[in-house]
Amino acid sequence: MPSKRLNYIAIRFMPHTAAERRIAMTYEILFAGFGGQGILFSGKVAAYAGLMGDMEVSWLPSYGPEMRGGTANCHVIISDSPVGSPIVNNPTDLVAMNLPSFTKFEKTVLTGGNIIADSSLISIKPDRDDINFYPIPATQMASDMEIPKLANMIIFGKLIAVSKFATMETVRKAVEKSVPPSKKELIEVNMKAIEAGYNYIG
Amino acid sequence: MAIVFQKPKALSDVPLHYCPGCTHGIVHRLVAEVIDELGIEGSTIGVAPVGCAVFAYNYFNCDMQEAAHGRAPAVATGIKRANPENIVFTYQGDGDLAAIGTAETVHAAARGENITIIFINNAIYGMTGGQMAPTTLVGQVTQTSPYGRKVEAQGYPIRMSEMLSTLEGPSYIKRCSVDSIKNINDTKRAIKKAFQNQIDKKGFSLVEVLSTCPTNWGLSPVEALDWLRENMIPHYPLGTYKDIDAEQKA
Amino acid sequence: MDKVLMKGNEAIAEAAIRAGCRHFFGYPITPQTEISAYMARRMPKIGGTFLQAESEVAAINMVYGAAGAGVRAMTSSSSPGISLKSEGISYIAGADLPCVIVNIVRAGPGLGGIQPAQSDYFQAVKGGGHGDYRMIVVAPSSIQEIVDSTFLAFDLADKYRMPVMLMGDGMLGQMMEPVAFPDTTGVKLPEKEWATTGTKKMRKPNIINSLYIQPDELEALIKNRWKKYIEIEQNEVRFEAEGTEDAEIILVAYGATARIVKAAIKKARENGIKAGLIRPITLWPFPSDVISAAAKKVKAILCVEMSMGQMVEDVRLSAAGACPVHFYGRTGGVVPIPADVYDEIRRYV
Known part of the structure; x- marks a missing residue:
């Protein structure tokens, strides 16, 4: 849906000649869910994927008491120009992994933007029709695949499929960068989860 | 002509500013003699407190740092961690060590920081003119306990040596007095052991020295020594409160 | 690397x-x-x-x-x-x-x-x-x-x-x-x-100290x-200046706030407002000279901070009345958003 993307690029004060606008690419992604769902990690992989693709990136977590069990969210900006404010007030892409996050942030998504929601945990649909909605039962899929902690990477795979800010090849490099050197064995299982989400058709 | 008495090399040639009869001079000399005898003048760093001994950085003939009030054990920690081969000591009074600097004292002790602390307890704030100290005795009159220290209002004096000896960190804690030749000699032995412990990397050592403050106690130097013996020693018993060497032997 | x-x-x-x-x-x-x-x-x-x-x-x-x-x-x-x-x-x-x-x-x-x-x-x-x-x-x-x-x-x-x-x-x-x-x-x-x-007995003792009892001595030292x-x-003054040559309004902001201000300036420029930025990198020494010079050329200065207005006092001292110095701040942990800063810019040009 290229027309929808152009729509929100315009809103984001991007370069205003048509030629510039076609190549102007800025993704403002909001990952939101419960603490412990791996929200910050999937954000980190996204940021590394941007970095590996020679884009400018920033990653900003929510911090403080909410880190310890409450809601967690993470703002990632991937752009071909230097990142100004690292805060994502109006995401181009929202990854919602629980109901409170979905209801809180649904209305902030830019027109033409994407909402990717874990439909295992969020049974409702968006209240608006000017965005693209992609439900994916990530938690159920993770459970079925016996990788219960990797629902975050399954939904991340879906994000890659719809927003296309990185190729799967770049995503692999990003996962390699994000996994601690002592836990190399996690690379393949993360990629398996990402691919499952990437290939999911719902 | 044979020299029968001279100033220790570790004391500089600066006249002390202490009041007549004050026992700081004795303790300064003991510390300096120990530094001479151990041959550590060239590697020793002293930390001066805030209190009557604030000018100690002028009196000891070694590198010195002047610390903020109560912070000497933290400053000494920084120095020791920067250059562990140096011998680092602090020289602190009761207000500095047992009131405003209690936290620094307790935690340096708890860490077993390999430093030596000389703690002068004269039960009063001297430099500011005789106010109540954490070690002021019950009933003792000071400028800020003009009707005598009352337990209901001002609580009890703190026995630092006893308190610190409950910690696992310290290697050596001893309370001495400089009211008599015998006790002065004891004090010197304790100070020497406290420095030797540091050289041997045994960790935190503290020597508490019961001292007089004739000026602020309102007594003559001789009366002050009597007052120390009659009032302070009963409340602050002399003795070794912790000694890991003795514990190992036992 | x-x-x-x-x-x-x-x-x-x-x-x-x-x-x-x-x-x-x-x-x-x-x-x-x-x-x-x-x-x-x-x-x-x-x-x-x-x-x-x-x-x-x-x-x-x-x-x-x-x-x-x-x-x-x-x-x-x-x-x-x-x-x-x-x-x-x-x-x-x-x-x-x-x-x-x-x-x-x-x-x-x-x-x-x-x-x-x-x-x-x-x-x-x-x-x-x-x-x-x-x-x-x-x-x-x-x-x-x-x-x-x-x-x-x-x-x-x-x-x-x-x-x-x-x-x-x-x-x-x-x-x-x-x-x-x-x-x-x-x-x-x-x-x-x-x-x-x-001292290794090779030199005079070094003394680290801040106590000087004699007023004359202390005054001389200070x-x-x-x-x-x-x-x-x-x-040692360090700052970043952007778009100040043709600016009609200069924004002054430091740290994270300057990033938000940059986004607002970008939007202002897209809408034909000549806005520029002076970003102090050293807060002391403060880049007074560049602000002073800019104040003589612009319609207004807008200082943006995550406070009720602290650096703005130094900006005003630097501008010395050459142009009005306005302030926009959020505080208490609230981070300003580019759109609000842009609205502030529009108020003054």
């Missing part, structure tokens, strides 16, 4: 180590605790010292001792902790000791909150501790600049024998951006012949120190 993604707090810690800091004394407080955690992991592996002090007060005094003993020493904290360290900072300034103090600012006063703020500007540049003294304050705006500023902070501290504060905020401390570290192998640290390292401060004001 490859770029890596790093949190601001971790970037400070890594840069400090690469700048030769081997002595770090900390105390936990949000949102800077990652600095301590990083140091605790790394220092034992490189023969350095990480010590979690019993308080911020103790930590800054450990820095005093270590700096006096001649090593590159650092502590870090956030606003309430910096209040506690202020005593020690004053003593460090009074004893002419070089060290680096990091303040990852959170909202105040009191316990305040843990979200980003810039309400410690006065504390940092106007004193904080007691007495006639100055402290160099460096306020980076990106994670790469945090790295560069950390090196700068240690170098300036040693060069001028004084405390240098590296000032960020909760947002810069917590966010990740790509960074590259300069190669520092073979870089020699300066000799410090004034440090208390033991006046002498002031010459150094004037030299710093002449030589």
Whole structure:
């Protein structure tokens, strides 16, 4: 849906000649869910994927008491120009992994933007029709695949499929960068989860 | 002509500013003699407190740092961690060590920081003119306990040596007095052991020295020594409160 | 070197180590605790010292001792902790000791909150501790600049024998951006012949001290120190200026706020408003001259801060009435958004 993307690029004060606008690419992604769902990690992989693709990136977590069990969210900006404010007030892409996050942030998504929601945990649909909605039962899929902690990477795979800010090849490099050197064995299982989400058709 | 008495090399040639009869001079000399005898003048760093001994950085003939009030054990920690081969000591009074600097004292002790602390307890704030100290005795009159220290209002004096000896960190804690030749000699032995412990990397050592403050106690130097013996020693018993060497032997 | 993604707090810690800091004394407080955690992991592996002090007060005094003993020493904290360290900072300034103090600012006063703020500007540049003294304050705006500023902070501290504060905020401390570290192998640290390292009976004792009982002596010493401060004001001002040549309105902002202001300026330019930015990188010495010169050419200056208006006082002093100086601020941990700053710009042109 290229027309929808152009729509929100315009809103984001991007370069205003048509030629510039076609190549102007800025993704403002909001990952939101419960603490412990791996929200910050999937954000980190996204940021590394941007970095590996020679884009400018920033990653900003929510911090403080909410880190310890409450809601967690993470703002990632991937752009071909230097990142100004690292805060994502109006995401181009929202990854919602629980109901409170979905209801809180649904209305902030830019027109033409994407909402990717874990439909295992969020049974409702968006209240608006000017965005693209992609439900994916990530938690159920993770459970079925016996990788219960990797629902975050399954939904991340879906994000890659719809927003296309990185190729799967770049995503692999990003996962390699994000996994601690002592836990190399996690690379393949993360990629398996990402691919499952990437290939999911719902 | 044979020299029968001279100033220790570790004391500089600066006249002390202490009041007549004050026992700081004795303790300064003991510390300096120990530094001479151990041959550590060239590697020793002293930390001066805030209190009557604030000018100690002028009196000891070694590198010195002047610390903020109560912070000497933290400053000494920084120095020791920067250059562990140096011998680092602090020289602190009761207000500095047992009131405003209690936290620094307790935690340096708890860490077993390999430093030596000389703690002068004269039960009063001297430099500011005789106010109540954490070690002021019950009933003792000071400028800020003009009707005598009352337990209901001002609580009890703190026995630092006893308190610190409950910690696992310290290697050596001893309370001495400089009211008599015998006790002065004891004090010197304790100070020497406290420095030797540091050289041997045994960790935190503290020597508490019961001292007089004739000026602020309102007594003559001789009366002050009597007052120390009659009032302070009963409340602050002399003795070794912790000694890991003795514990190992036992 | 490859770029890596790093949190601001971790970037400070890594840069400090690469700048030769081997002595770090900390105390936990949000949102800077990652600095301590990083140091605790790394220092034992490189023969350095990480010590979690019993308080911020103790930590800054450990820095005093270590700096006096001649090593590159650092502590870090956030606003309430910096209040506690202020005593020690004053003593460090009074004893002419070089060290680096990091303040990852959170909202105040009191316990305040843990979200980003810039309400410690006065504390940092106007004193904080007691007495006639100055402290160099460096306020980076990106994670790469945090790295560069950390090196700068240690170098300036040693060069001028004084405390240098590296000032960020909760947002810069917590966010990740790509960074590259300069190669520092073979870089020699300066000799410090004034440090208390033991006389080895080869020289007179060195004394680290801030007590001078004779007023004449103390005045002379402070006046002498002031010459150094004037030299710093002449030589060490750092700022970024963008779009100031043709600007009708200049925005002044530092740190994380400057990033938000840049986004607002971009929108203003897209809408035909000639807006420019002056971003102080050193808060002291303050870039007064460039602001003073700009004030004579523009319709207005707009100062944006995450406070109720602190730096704006220095901006007004610099502008000296040459143009109106307006202020827009959010406080309490609220971060301004570009759209609101843009609306403010439109009010004044």
